[in-house]
Amino acid sequence: MKTLKYIFAILFLSATFVSCSDDDENTPAEINPVEGLNMIYEIPATDHTVQIYSEKQNLEVGYNEISIRIKDMASDKYVANAAPSWMPMMHMETMEHSAPHSMLTNTEESTVYKGHVVFQMASNDTEYWEMILNYSLNGQQKEETLRVSVSQPADGLTKTQVFMGTDDTRYVLAYVNPKEPKVAVNDLQAVLYKMESMMSFPMVENYKITVDPRMPGMGNHSSPNNEDLTYTTATKMYDGKLSLTMTGYWKINLKLMNSSGETLKGEDVTEANPESSLYFELEF
């Protein structure tokens, strides 16, 4: 009978062992609205400072998510009604142009203003980016101009495409998510702007971007259950699904189609044509 007891004990133990999970409970910590972000610039003014935050260590070519806070030195508090706006400007040797960017809006935390900007090119010694910020403080309209440095992403991967479509329009397509790709079906997100003029980059709605991930190192292996990028009004971005069957280097072949289904850029991947001219690159 003792043996039986042991058997029961072992069965019980194995059962409990299996059912144990290591999910951590999310305990709400004290709220820091810029938790996990890096303050990449701080603009000191007489009675206030402007803080600029990014997830990255510095501004890079491509999609940058930016958070801005304005601190009133007198009250030592962050301002909630500054209604800021911004304008990125590239000063090239012979010309100037802006970059696609969203509006700055309040987040759940009213003192943090969020938006994104897509830099098309890196800055260097002679060609530089400026960020012009407008905001109100204590009823007064303010403007600050900040010279920022924009570098190529360190991984050297293409995640931003600036191209001329067959409709003779110049487009800017930038990769947004997943920031940390997984071997799974990932939520793919991108932003699409068109260049109306040097200074105007309106968002393009209701186009479609087909998604065909490939591994050139594995005989152009592909994956199932990808979903094309389509425009979502709520996020003002293009959302789709990206299946990645293993880690490694992936080329996400894309094809941009307008609302009437005409291809503006990119080709289908076939035996003869192993890649599209419109693509993103991923490594993980």
Added chain:
Amino acid sequence: MKVFIPVFPIKGMLMGWLWFALICGCFTTQVYAQETPADSLKLIQLNEVVVISAGRQLDHQKQRKPLSTLDEFLESSRSIKMVKRGAYAWEPTMNDMASERLAITIDGMQIFGACTDKMDPITSYVDVSNLSEAEIGSGQQGAAFGNTIGGGINLKLDKSNFKSTGWTGSLESAFETNNAMRVFGGELSYSEEKFYFNVDGIYRKADNYKAGGDEEVKFSQFEKYNFSINSGYKLAEDKSIAATLIYDEANDVGYPALTMDVSLARAVIASVSFNQDTLFGNFSNWETKLYFNTIKHVMDDTQRPDVPIHMDMPGWSETAGFYTQAKLNKEKHHFFFKWDGFYNKSYAEMTMYPTNSNEPLMFMLTWPDVRTKNVGFYAEDHIPLKNASLKLSTRLAYHSNTVADDFGLNSLKIFYPEMDRTNTLFLKSFSAQYHKMLSDFHFNGGLSYGERAPSVSEGYGFYLFNSFDNHDYIGDPGLNTEGSVDANLSVTYKKPIFEITAGANYFHVFNYIIGMVDSSLSTMTIGAEGVKIYTNLDYAQLFNASLSGRYSISNAFKLTGRVSYHRGVDDKGENLPLISPLSYRSAIDFYKNQFSASLSIDGAGVQTNYNPTYGETKSAAYATLSASFGKRFFINDNDLFLKAGIENIFDTNYSTYTDWNNIPRMGRNFYLTISYSIN
């Protein structure tokens, strides 16, 4: 063959009938009580027992090749055929069904290979040095060992079992010319009434073998050693404990039929058991065992000259389990009850090294840490009747699979977004086997139903490359339970010097699991033709028939022969893969005055029923001739046994339907075995 059997009515009726029969069997003892017990009639429990025990001196005469690999022993059995991917680690098949459809245990212990490509059937983790016999049960006759469709094989370990033999020992060595295989083995035993222990070890090393016509088969080398220890102690007159430990390691195992070799295949198999002669007064032969085994299997292609991409594929499989079993004799009923369970953890990964070394490594989980729990209850009842006997048996099991690794779960969700982490199944098996003796005739007939759960690869495999049909395979966690109705019938005419048996069995397998091409999917393996998804066919049908005979020409000469026919088709009448063509075997054995000799022929007809869709090509007819000679000497009470032989005398270059990629089998081979035992 093409009779369509509707699934539910037959299943339901059959189960109902079997339940009824089983229950009636338990309570109708009085009805048969007056009948005389047919003691002379041995109950047919198992279809076959293959005697192995290489170390046991007395058995040597009966074996044509005493130190051959376990694979060769199993292949010599009537019911087993071996699928070969190289010279080593062959995969047993029974009734034309392989690992997933068989229950293969070692001394009752469930063990699962750690290789996603089936390069390590569990029979590769033991050696002839530590086995006494292989118990083989066809169809549901093998259900005592686990859930099965095709049958069960239990490899029994060799134990002294409290015989008063004192110290004994033996040394063995063998050499084979074809692949320069060297075998060294030894064992030492001590056994008395209260205590015993056995230690044995064996080492094998072989180079590449040569097929007929001196054609070298590259990457067919292997090296392996196996060490085992087992011991028992009597706690009281009717109580004893026993423990076993097996360590098996193979290195540098070549697989000519695959693009990869194995650098390490290691198993540690341990168990403790408790035996008591009686339990609760009525039960007898109570045995309880707890066991654990862990397997590591590492595939590697660093020795291969031309691979499109280098990869590492290690796999791990750990199993813990128990069983407790007892017999109960009540009136005419001979019950046997067994409660068993196991918990297995299967994990395998693949890392590929990109040609451009700046790119990150490519990693995937090919087995996503699947945890399998299975708890089963098995019961059987033998009822001797007048010149007849009836055996009823059932197995009911709870089976669940859980994907423990999130990485693996997310990988599979690419294909099955709605899949659950855990799948639970209830598996049933029922069987009735009847044996009737009419003067010199024996009739055996049986009807059974059995179910099995999809294997880890079938349910959860992720891009497993199969070089047989050159496809990547992906599992389906939503597969249905595979069930099979099988019927068997055999007639034996038996005289002291003469015996002939004609037998046949038929399996109607519902939800037959097999890989089907999904042309929408892109291959992972470079050079693969396509991707297959494990799928349930509505049904498949398998039929096996055989005729075998034995004739004792004189006291010294014995003639045996066997011819078998096999057929397997799917629900569209297409051929199933890996179904044997007509095959035959015949031998004449001589034994007199400690001298033995044999001449045997083995062959098969043309494989007319093959299926190119599954990567099969028509394998040609072949026949090989082999001979052996043995002599036993007595030296001061000790035994010296010499055996020499020649296989494939005419150096035929051939391959069989089971040989992957038609890799030819071994050509002419001379072998010599020496064993010396100290009594």
